[in-house]
Amino acid sequence: MAALLTNARLATPEGIRDGLALRVAGGAIDAIAPIESFAESDDRVVDLSGALITPGLIDVQVNGGGGVMLCDAPELSTLEKMVRAHRPYGTTAMLPTLITSDLDIMRRTAEAVNEALQSDMPGILGVHFEGPLLNPARKGVHDHTLFLRPEKEVFDILTSIQGGKTLVTLAPEQVGVDMISELVSHGVIVSIGHTDCTFEQAQAAFAAGATCATHLFNAMPPMLGRAPGPVAAAALDRNVYCGLIVDGHHVDPASMRFAVRANGVPRTILVTDAMSNVGADLCDFKLGNTEVHYSDGRLATAEGTLAGSALSMAEAVRNAVSMLDLLPEEVIAMATRSPAELLGLEGALGTLQVGRRADLTVFDEQLQVTHTMVAGDLQAHSFDQGRG
Incomplete structure (x- = not known):
């Protein structure tokens, strides 16, 4: 099932933007659009509580x-x-x-x-x-x-x-x-x-x-x-x-x-x-x-x-x-x-754009990592993972 990441700020090539949702399907970024665009969606919704989504x-x-x-x-x-x-x-x-x-x-x-x-x-x-x-x-x-x-x-x-x-x-x-x-x-x-x-x-x-x-x-x-x-x-x-x-x-x-x-x-x-x-x-x-x-x-x-x-x-x-x-x-x-x-991989990684691989990092307001996604696989993280 596709995932819809909501209630987040997105670090896009145009700058950090509010009011957008990011849809992931098939391990790739499938859509980036205002949340209203997904009103009829039956995707799995992930509320990120105002966090910042960046490329991985x-x-x-x-x-x-x-x-x-x-x-x-x-x-x-x-x-x-x-x-x-x-x-x-x-x-x-x-x-x-x-x-x-x-x-x-x-x-x-x-x-x-x-x-x-x-x-x-x-x-x-x-x-x-x-x-x-x-x-x-x-x-x-x-x-x-x-x-x-x-x-x-x-x-x-x-x-x-x-x-x-x-x-x-x-x-x-x-x-x-x-x-x-x-x-x-x-x-x-x-x-x-x-x-x-x-x-x-x-x-x-x-x-x-x-x-x-x-x-x-x-x-x-x-x-x-x-x-x-x-x-x-x-x-x-x-x-x-x-x-x-x-x-x-x-x-x-x-x-x-x-x-x-x-x-x-x-x-x-x-x-x-x-x-x-x-x-x-x-x-x-x-x-x-x-x-x-x-x-x-x-x-x-x-x-x-x-x-x-x-x-x-x-x-x-x-x-x-x-x-x-x-x-x-x-x-x-x-x-x-x-x-x-x-590395010559800018067509696949490094920016939040439709068609790029869904490698994402999610930060809170203190720039602590709360989630990562690799090719569509979402994981949550805590702050006590050892040194680093």
Whole structure:
């Protein structure tokens, strides 16, 4: 039976609108119209008590959740746990992310993601390989002993996903523009990150087809007056999206406000870089041989190196509204429409429009998630789902 979502505000491409109802049928948005238009309807009515309906949140950088990490157990059950852990925080679709790992783990990840895609697992859009083509000088918490040069074996894994999206974070100075062009020609979305490249090298990467900068400001040279670097190159290019981790630890709010103003809301993407803590009551865990500690919302090694985040997408939305001087509808676009466009999925996801897949997130007045819908499946959520 079709569902009619009523008594809600809708975050449409034209702004937040009142007085409309949204009808879902066959897993898609079937109609958006004034409630009076459905007077004769026998649909199942869902009264949302004045809540805000937005497109489902899309996270393109998710390392783990629910107590598991993709790099530790690259298998279908891990993907299921990650999807289940993040959904109560509004994430209806994601790119599970593999941080730098050996070739066997990479292959097993690709196999698991392909299995998920072939079985139409809800919530999985493809995969994000964050490594191994990174610069040791900007390794962050990645194991630099696993970094590789561009080789056929690596290329074959990076281009092995069938029926989904592949995002690859790489350091352009480590691979060269020919490798970037070749990946792009095989349908891979290339993002620069964990890089020590210059402004000119970043520009060359973007000219070769790279279209994103992974967690802008982090694991890359700072922008200086005489050395603008990749931060400026990304912010100035109208064809490039910039990911931001809005947790108050990775980037100062003033720097993020600068990036949004320079790059624009449509080219800015909220990401979590979430680790296993989200949706789980974990404090400390191991990343390979490295101990990671949680304290005051921050994940770091004993040496103080940031190690991903304990951030959920819902918290990223709330933080962005409070820290970045943006309207809720602008922030929602950064978590929905912008990532959908980066992935080339704007015809299916990212906006409330008739014909789009019925992936929805429902927020109350405090921007806490009350419901999600994935391909027409509606779930209610409470606020005590674990960390996030």
